[in-house]
Amino acid sequence: MNARLTRTSWIARITFLEAIRQRFFAFLLVLSAVMVVSSVSLRFMDFGHSELKFVADFAFGGMFLFGSVLALVMTAQLFFAEIENRTALTLLAKPLSRTEFLLGKFLGTWAVLGVFVFSLAFLQGVILWSRTQELIVLAAETGRVAPDFSVSGLASFAVLQWLRLGVVAAMVLMVSAVARTFLFTVIVGAMAIVAGQLQWLAQEALLKPSDASVVTKSLLWISSRVIPQPPAV
Amino acid sequence: MSTSSAISVQGLTKDFRVGLRGIKLRAVDNLSLEIPRGQVFGLLGPNGCGKSTTLKIVLGLIPATSGSISILGSPSATSEARQRTGFLPEAPYFHKFLTGRELVQYCARLSGVPAEKVGEAVEGSLELAAMTEAANRPIGTYSKGMLQRIGLAQAIVHDPELVILDEPTAGVDPVGSAAIGRMINAMRAKGKTIVLCSHLLGQVEQVCDRVAIMDRGRLVLEGRVDEVLAQRDRHVITVADLTPQARQAAEAALAAHGATVTSITHPRRSLEDLFRELVTGSRDA
Numbered sequence: 001m002n003a004r005l006t007r008t009s010w011i012a013r014i015t016f017l018e019a020i021r022q023r024f025f026a027f028l029l030v031l032s033a034v035m036v037v038s039s040v041s042l043r044f045m046d047f048g049h050s051e052l053k054f055v056a057d058f059a060f061g062g063m064f065l066f067g068s069v070l071a072l073v074m075t076a077q078l079f080f081a082e083i084e085n086r087t088a089l090t091l092l093a094k095p096l097s098r099t100e101f102l103l104g105k106f107l108g109t110w111a112v113l114g115v116f117v118f119s120l121a122f123l124q125g126v127i128l129w130s131r132t133q134e135l136i137v138l139a140a141e142t143g144r145v146a147p148d149f150s151v152s153g154l155a156s157f158a159v160l161q162w163l164r165l166g167v168v169a170a171m172v173l174m175v176s177a178v179a180r181t182f183l184f185t186v187i188v189g190a191m192a193i194v195a196g197q198l199q200w201l202a203q204e205a206l207l208k209p210s211d212a213s214v215v216t217k218s219l220l221w222i223s224s225r226v227i228p229q230p231p232a233v
Numbered sequence: 234m235s236t237s238s239a240i241s242v243q244g245l246t247k248d249f250r251v252g253l254r255g256i257k258l259r260a261v262d263n264l265s266l267e268i269p270r271g272q273v274f275g276l277l278g279p280n281g282c283g284k285s286t287t288l289k290i291v292l293g294l295i296p297a298t299s300g301s302i303s304i305l306g307s308p309s310a311t312s313e314a315r316q317r318t319g320f321l322p323e324a325p326y327f328h329k330f331l332t333g334r335e336l337v338q339y340c341a342r343l344s345g346v347p348a349e350k351v352g353e354a355v356e357g358s359l360e361l362a363a364m365t366e367a368a369n370r371p372i373g374t375y376s377k378g379m380l381q382r383i384g385l386a387q388a389i390v391h392d393p394e395l396v397i398l399d400e401p402t403a404g405v406d407p408v409g410s411a412a413i414g415r416m417i418n419a420m421r422a423k424g425k426t427i428v429l430c431s432h433l434l435g436q437v438e439q440v441c442d443r444v445a446i447m448d449r450g451r452l453v454l455e456g457r458v459d460e461v462l463a464q465r466d467r468h469v470i471t472v473a474d475l476t477p478q479a480r481q482a483a484e485a486a487l488a489a490h491g492a493t494v495t496s497i498t499h500p501r502r503s504l505e506d507l508f509r510e511l512v513t514g515s516r517d518a
Contacts, residue, residue, distance in 0.1 A: 003345055010342045014328060021330055085326040090387070093292045093320035094343045095312040 007096050011104020012111065018081075019074055019112040028070045029116055035062035036124050040131060051135070052128060052147055056157070059124045063161055067116055068193055071168040075109050076185040079176040106173050113165045121158035125151065168193055199224060238303075239395050239426035240268040240291060245300035247286055247450075260286040262450035264300070268443075270394075273417060273427045275437040275458075277508060278447035284430050285323065287447070288399055292320055305394055316345055319388035323400040323430075325380060329373030333364055333383045336372060337390050344391035354390050361416060362386035378409030385416060389425075396420060397428045402436060414440050438462070438504040446511050453511050462504060 019025060039058040082088040082105075091101065132149040139146040172189040179185040202223035205212075212220075247261040261283040268274045278284045289295045291302055293310025304314035327336050337355045346354050359365045362382040367375070375383065381401055388396055398417070402410040410433065417427055417440050431437050437444060438458060445455040454461060 007343050010339055014331070014339060017330065018328060086322060086324075087326055087328065089289075089294060089322045090320065090325060090327070090340075090384075091343065092294055093315065093318070093322070094340065095315040095345055096343055097312070 004097075004100055008100045008104045008107065011091070011096070011101055012107035015078055015105050015108025016111045019078055019109060020115065022074065022077075024077075025070065025074065025112065025116070028066045029119065032062055032066040032116070032120050033123055035059065035066070036120055036127065039124075040127055050147065052132065052149065055128060055131065056124070056154070059120070059127075060157060060161060063117060063120050063124075064164065067113060067161065067165045068168055070116060071109070071113055071165045072172050072186060072189045072193065074112065075105075075169045075172040076176055076182050076189065078109060079105060079173065080182045080185070102173060102177060106170060109169045109173070110162075110166045113169060114162050117158055117162045117165065121154060121161075125154050128154065167196075171196075195223060237270060238267045239270045239272075239274075239305055240266070240309075240428065241303045242266040242287070242291070243301045245287065245290065245302065246298045247283070247290060247295075248298045260450055261290070261297075264447070264450070264452055266445060266452060266455065268426065268428060270305075270426050271421075271424050272442040273421050273429060273440050275441035275444040276428060276430045276447065277432075277434070277437060277444055282447045283450040284447055285399060288397060288428075288430060292318065292397065316391070317394045319344075319391065319393035319396040321381070321384045321388040321396075321398045321401055324403060325384035327372050327380070327383070327387075330371060332369050332371055333375070333379075333386070334359065334368040336383060337368075337386050340387035341390040344393075346391050354392065358386040358390040361389065361419060363412060363416075378405045378412070381405055381409070381413060382416075385413065389420065393425070395426045395428070397430075399430045400432070401429070402431060402433050410436060434504045434508055444504070446508060448511060454507075458504070462507060 036059040039055045039062075042058065082091070088101070092098070128149050129151075132147055136146045138144075168189075171192050172185065175188045175192070176185045179188065202220050206217070206220040206224050243265050245261055245264040245266075246259070249258045249260055250256070251258050264283070264287060276284050276287070286295070290297045291304065291309055293315065302309040305317050307314040307317075331339065334355060337358060338351055341351050341354050342348075356365070359368050362385045364379065364382050364386055367379060372380070372383065381403075385398070385401065388398070401413050401417075405413065414436055417429065420427055421440075429437065429441060441458055443455070443457050444461060446453050
């Protein structure tokens with residue numbers, strides 16, 4: 001294996017092992033799992049949408065919310081722990097470039113986010129499948145059209161969520177690389193997530209013909225082009 | 234830049250900007266130093282004298298303001314130079330969930346040891362560091378001395394030509410400190426160059442071939458331990474005299490009293506005394 005790849009994969013491996021042991025990860029995983037499970041109980045609030053869609057939307061919403069918090073805090077924490085504990089000093093004195101170190105950190109964090117997303121997606125799949133079976137029986141009794149549940153569709157959504165959280169983790173890591181404190185990184189990272197979520201507003205404003213000042217247009221351009229937008233699910 | 238030197242430092246200066254107004258703080262001031270290969274070199278100085286900053290610059294962890302550094306003939310901060318260098322930082326901290334063996338394996342792979350040679354390299358370095366028995370225990374259960382020894386094992390696992398040890402005996406009891414001293418001697422016997430930063434002057438005096446003393450970012454003394462500790466303006470007459478005539482007269486006189494001249498040597502002061510004399514007052518600066 002290429003030496004650079006080997007070093008990067010070892011940094012990723014140790015980062016993954018460190019992150020997966022964190023209580024914060026376990027706490028958010030359990031919290032999100034409770035939210036996914038509770039989505040069935042809250043299906044009466046479906047606001048006219050189909051029941052299965054509401055359950056899926058609710059669960060994916062929770063997955064993104066808690067996943068974003070996890071990506072934000074965990075990425076910053078894993079990075080600054082290396083600096084504050086001075087393990088980075090030991091590692092960077094080896095033939096390891098800063099790029100390899102950051103890439104390894106990202107891949108390790110992203111792998112943990114993958115465990116988070118796919119564990120919840122599996123749980124969600126079990127819930128959706130069992131509820132679908134109940135609805136199929138109910139539809140046969142009442143003569144309605146039976147609902148359909150697509151495993152591949154759920155898997156696609158889970159992959160997109162994972163990519164989305166990967167973008168969040170990458171943004172936070174980029175901020176970490178230039179920031180001096182954990183708190184600053186978390187605040188700027190959170191602002192970047194919010195800005196990314198609201199990016200469509202900047203895009204619309206930029207595309208509309210207006211007599212806005214050059215400064216305003218420049219800010220809109222930066223908001224719509226530079227700040228990464230996590231892919232929508 | 235000398236290719237026969239393990240480390241060659243030429244005109245190294247490092248300034249830090251502190252505070253909002255960016256006041257310049259000079260940590261290292263025009264330092265030039267040649268560390269020969271195959272020797273144990275002690276870098277001494279009071280806290281804040283620029284030792285650790287110098288080591289960090291040598292390892293490429295922070296950039297120099299000016300000056301040039303080469304490691305084993307290659308420019309420092311390059312992958313080639315780091316591949317041939319091992320480093321034990323002061324008060325090392327490692328991931329507590331890893332076992333000692335896992336940590337050394339991890340560092341071996343980061344240092345470019347091929348997969349098929351990792352097992353042999355890991356066992357060899359664990360043995361040298363006397364950590365074989367405790368290698369399967371999590372690092373979180375290690376004592377301070379064991380942490381230093383596993384730190385040493387990770388520093389030498391890739392068989393580097395140059396080993397830099399920053400305070401390897403800090404907080405370690407005398408027994409553990411003596412064990413680390415033996416490891417340094419074992420590495421010297423293998424032809425390694427060792428740079429040792431330490432406050433334990435007695436140990437430095439015992440294990441080092443050469444020493445350099447820094448104060449306020451400047452080099453104030455460098456040379457062989459024997460040379461710098463010898464007080465050449467004085468003589469210790471162990472049995473006899475200085476001049477040949479006086480010696481002859483003294484030998485005759487001593488012989489008349491049944492004494493014999495066995496050696497004439499220079500008196501020595503301790504490294505600790507020399508250190509205190511050179512850096513007086515800098516601690517309070």
